[in-house]
Amino acid sequence: MRLHRNLCFAVIDGLTLIFNEGQYADKVIQQLLKRDKRWGSRDRGFVAETTYDIVRWKRLYAEIAEVKEPFDRDNLWRMFAVWATLKGIKLPDWKYFENTPTRKIKGRFDELSKVRKLRESIPDWMDKVGLEELGESKWSKEIAMQNEQADVILRVNTLKTTKEKLQNILSDENNIETEFIKGYPSALKLLERANVFVTDSFKNGLFEVQDASSQLVAEFLDVKPSMKVVDTCAGAGGKTLHIASLMKNKGQITAMDIYESKLKKLKVRARRNGVHNVDLKVIDSTKPIKKLYNKADRVLIDAPCSGLGVLRRNPDAKWKLEPEFMDRIRVTQQEVLQQYSRMVKPDGKLVYATCSVLPSENENQVKTFLNSESGKDFIFVKDKKVLAHESGFDGFYMALLERKK
Numbered sequence: 226m227r228l229h230r231n232l233c234f235a236v237i238d239g240l241t242l243i244f245n246e247g248q249y250a251d252k253v254i255q256q257l258l259k260r261d262k263r264w265g266s267r268d269r270g271f272v273a274e275t276t277y278d279i280v281r282w283k284r285l286y287a288e289i290a291e292v293k294e295p296f297d298r299d300n301l302w303r304m305f306a307v308w309a310t311l312k313g314i315k316l317p318d319w320k321y322f323e324n325t326p327t328r329k330i331k332g333r334f335d336e337l338s339k340v341r342k343l344r345e346s347i348p349d350w351m352d353k354v355g356l357e358e359l360g361e362s363k364w365s366k367e368i369a370m371q372n373e374q375a376d377v378i379l380r381v382n383t384l385k386t387t388k389e390k391l392q393n394i395l396s397d398e399n400n401i402e403t404e405f406i407k408g409y410p411s412a413l414k415l416l417e418r419a420n421v422f423v424t425d426s427f428k429n430g431l432f433e434v435q436d437a438s439s440q441l442v443a444e445f446l447d448v449k450p451s452m453k454v455v456d457t458c459a460g461a462g463g464k465t466l467h468i469a470s471l472m473k474n475k476g477q478i479t480a481m482d483i484y485e486s487k488l489k490k491l492k493v494r495a496r497r498n499g500v501h502n503v504d505l506k507v508i509d510s511t512k513p514i515k516k517l518y519n520k521a522d523r524v525l526i527d528a529p530c531s532g533l534g535v536l537r538r539n540p541d542a543k544w545k546l547e548p549e550f551m552d553r554i555r556v557t558q559q560e561v562l563q564q565y566s567r568m569v570k571p572d573g574k575l576v577y578a579t580c581s582v583l584p585s586e587n588e589n590q591v592k593t594f595l596n597s598e599s600g601k602d603f604i605f606v607k608d609k610k611v612l613a614h615e616s617g618f619d620g621f622y623m624a625l626l627e628r629k630k
């Protein structure tokens with residue numbers, strides 16, 4: 226691979242914004258990719274993947290390069306040189322790479338890789354929490370997998386097409402080849418990365434991009450077309466849209482969130498997907514919740530969480546997450562379980578889900594709930610713990626509870 230100066234500059238600019246100004250990596254990369262209209266898909270891929278890689282490996286690369294935060298541009302070029310050297314890419318004779326100690330970089334990599342928190346490039350506290358909660362063997366494998374690049378998975382919108390038809394359309398119109406995934410009825414996996422958002426199929430709402438594990442959640446809720454369903458933490462609606470397609474656009478879904486901006490995105494996506502059985506409700510007081518007490522056949526609580534199951538997609542979360550946030554989010558998780566479970570009607574069902582792999586956010590929350598006053602009306606039906614290193618997809622948790630008659 227040959228390094229191109231303007232692409233490398235874009236990466237360094239992006240890293241400055243992410244590391245020094247605390248901006249979100251996905252937003253920064255979106256902006257970077259708009260910089261030069263002449264960039265082809267390989268150029269864009271280089272900018273996005275290299276930026277994500279250096280974000281992912283920040284701690285390890287900074288240790289190898291012997292630089293400390295806040296990073297100046299020279300520091301970032303040194304980290305870039307570490308990335309290139311470890312990838313076996315020949316460094317051009319630009320001034321930024323003068324005197325790069327190639328052999329020393331490889332030696333330090335071997336040495337530092339003996340320590341998990343350096344090898345996997347994570348903060349000390351995260352390594353401690355993962356070890357305490359999952360144990361040595363599972364945590365080591367899980368965090369290693371969380372550092373791999375995730376596959377691109379589509380969820381077919383069965384309101385508009387079938388998996389077979391979409392597979393053919395993507396292949397014929399866009400040269401995008403996909404395969405089915407056993408056990409995931411609506412999923413198509415891309416054989417090679419591609420920008421699927423520019424296809425007509427996406428613009429016409431034939432699919433959404435959604436990880437395979439995330440696709441299990443709506444299925445777990447066991448919805449039927451005539452039901453009244455409340456999606457309490459709907460965000461931009463990844464799971465709401467899936468629920469709507471499983472309900473064949475019938476019945477009624479109330480999608481709620483504390484952020485109106487997220488529900489606005491859901492509105493746009495629902496229109497594209499041809500979904501018209503969803504009402505949007507901002508949670509700006511306890512009123513909209515209380516109004517729905519004992520009304521819903523199904524309630525989904527896709528709770529806010531650490532996101533420790535989806536680090537492959539959000540590597541900068543490693544550096545943004547803090548132990549204090551973890552403590553706060555566990556409190557919120559129990560609160561939403563206590564409050565939102567009251568919307569389930571007798572005989573109705575509740576799914577509590579997170580994209581975390583930590584028992585303290587998952588099964589322990591469910592146990593605490595079931596042992597509490599509000600939980601005594603519910604029985605535990607089943608749960609599913611999805612680890613990325615076992616499934617090959619995102620880490621997720623989902624529990625199905627049923628309210629007694």
Ligand SMILES: C[S@@+](CC[C@H](N)C(=O)[O-])C[C@H]1O[C@@H](n2cnc3c(N)ncnc32)[C@H](O)[C@@H]1O
Pocket residue numbers: 457458459460461462463464465481482483484487508527528529530557561580
């Ligand atoms: C895991 S995300 C939801 C993802 C979404 N369900 C999807 O499938 O795309 C959690 C959501 O909970 C929302 N949230 C945070 N605190 C909340 C609360 N107290 N009540 C309701 N929603 C909340 C966040 O704004 C966020 O959108």
